[in-house]
Amino acid sequence: MSEFPEPASRRKFLKSSAVATAGILIVPRFVLGGKGYTAPSDQLVVAGVGVGGKGESDLAMFAKTGKVRIAYLCDVDDRRAANSRQAFPQATYYKDWRRLLDKEAKHFDAMSVSTPDHNHAAVTLAAMQHGKHVYVQKPLTHDIYEARALTEAAKRYKVVTQMGNQGASNDGVRQLQEWYDAGLLGDVHTVYCWTDRPVWPQGIPWPTTAVTPPPTLDWDLWLGSAPYRPFVEKLVPFNWRGWWDYGTGALGDMGCHLLEAPFRVLNLQYPSAVQASVGSVYVDEFKRGYFPDSCPPSSHVILRFPKTNKTKGDITVHWMDGGIQPERPAELGPNEVFGDGGNGMLFIGEKGKMMASTYSADPRLLPTSRTQQAQVPQTLARVPGGANGHYGQWVEACLAGYGKKQVSSPFELAGPLTEALLVANLAIRGYDLQRPKATGQGMDYPGRGLELLWDPKQLKVTNLDDINRFVKRDYRQGWQLG
Structure with a gap:
């Protein structure tokens, strides 16, 4: 460069x-x-x-x-x-x-x-x-x-x-941080984040019928750094998110909104290990399929982070998408909404728990009656305008x-946060090399069977080299980085 x-x-x-x-x-x-x-x-x-x-x-x-x-x-x-x-x-x-x-x-x-x-x-x-x-x-x-x-x-x-x-920039993430810094949860060792995304198609085969791009769209410029493919319907302007050549799935779309708070509250940096299981789709009455061009319809990823200056030991972070949610905490009443219903985050400490919704909105201690009872001084400056003040x-x-x-x-x-999400995507895209590679049919499940060991200094998985091709893709000629 x-x-x-x-x-x-x-x-x-x-x-x-x-x-x-x-x-x-x-x-x-x-x-x-x-x-x-x-x-x-x-x-x-x-x-x-x-x-x-x-x-x-x-x-x-x-x-x-x-x-x-x-x-x-x-x-x-x-x-x-x-x-x-x-x-x-x-x-x-x-x-x-x-x-x-x-x-x-x-x-x-x-x-x-x-x-x-x-x-x-x-x-x-x-x-x-x-x-x-x-x-x-x-x-x-x-x-x-x-x-x-x-x-x-x-x-x-x-x-x-x-x-x-x-x-x-929301007030909520700063409230969560102040509660944790005040010791209300004790040492946090586990975090869950979940979303009801994707709300676009995933886990599907690439369309076989090419069509002419609309006259207003320059398809070659839209592709940019991605490999050339003929234009297909229903890809732009929204559904590209579900295809690995262009998007990063539900993790890329919602992960930054939900994992930002754990990163800030616990001072997380780079993960050391990751594993995943994913959902598949029915191809016909008897077979389930995996389509490697497309992100899966649902996933559960477990990231392990080394201890930080804010924790006593390693931290386990669970990511769930496609509507999967963790078990409701016992401290939450049966009619109380978990997160915001479709999305949320839950911090589990040795002395207590806290949760919030998307964008770290509506932070609550558990049981929720503790939220109003807690008397913690404000130590962090708020951004004028909160989330809208980001601009x-x-x-x-x-x-x-x-x-x-x-x-x-x-x-x-934002860089380390994004890296962690994309390391999680490595596990989603990975596969056990002892099985046949994905063919679009049968029982090939990406990410199942291995824990990937991540070296942030070398930017590589150390125990499954084949997956490292997704760390840095090949750019189309004329669109190289820098």
Whole structure:
């Protein structure tokens, strides 16, 4: 990965601006004073890549702060981009993010990335190499290697980073942390997190019938770093999440929202071991099948983490998706909702338990009567606006400059969290080599029969080398990382 030249000086910019950039009304901050510069009054000039769906709402939240000018929009699908183009009519529009950076990098400060998972890393790393602050939707990356690369790049290029994980800014996670730090649970040794996702198809064969992409969609640009396949129906804009080439399954979609609290409360870093069991689907009346291109319909993953400065020993974290839930704790009344019904987290300590819902919302001690009785002083500052303040927090940090203000989900935290989720996905994708490899029929179950031993320094599984091909995938020609 090669670094790009430092931003131009104020004098050089003013000398050339009369001819080259006379139409720019608000000068990007980094051009005026270089990295870390703080101007008394200006706006953050932002480019958005992936501006439909979640990207659309992200840009709207940035603009709502009153301190952001959305200057550039980029999307491979004109139809998906239509609302953002209408909301920000003065923004210049591109379909290829590489052209956006090549032509406009001097004219904006920060980039919001909300593409499908498989293109997160390439777009984000390129933006950081251009000196741009970045806001990236969860999960941070598609591959383990990419998560580590972005975490290191954030320090190297000294830019403000934030993963779009709104629960990290919620009051709930800070309440959970204060309860634990006050000793109300004793030492936590086990955590359960669960979700009712996926709500898109998983555990299915790749469609056999190719169709013509809609005229608004550039299919080649959408594929980006992924292997080429003909376009099929019902893949975009949502169902790509269930296919390993593009998505990261229920773990990638909801894991960041649910596992962020255990990471923060217990100061977890990298797992040391992982095992999994997964659900399968009926192919016909007598056979169950596994389709290796697709994430399974349900899974139960057990991650083991080494002891931290917040625990006495190793920590076991259970992840369950597809509607699987742990046993209800005895301290929870029979008519009390477990988590939020479909999703939740449960901390089990030697002296007590606590739980919360998605985004760490509605934190409760168990039995729930303890919640109101507990008198624990507030020791952690809250983010103004809570979960919705996640956006403004990043904007303020960008305006202040690298290292000047804290954000809730910088890559130094989001990177290890994402890595842990993707290590869990290794177990979901793995298989016992003593069995025949998956054929799409019969009794091949990924992840069953082995505990994978993970070495975070080498970024590899040490006892099943074949699975390491998923740590860093092969990129399509022309789309390599960096």
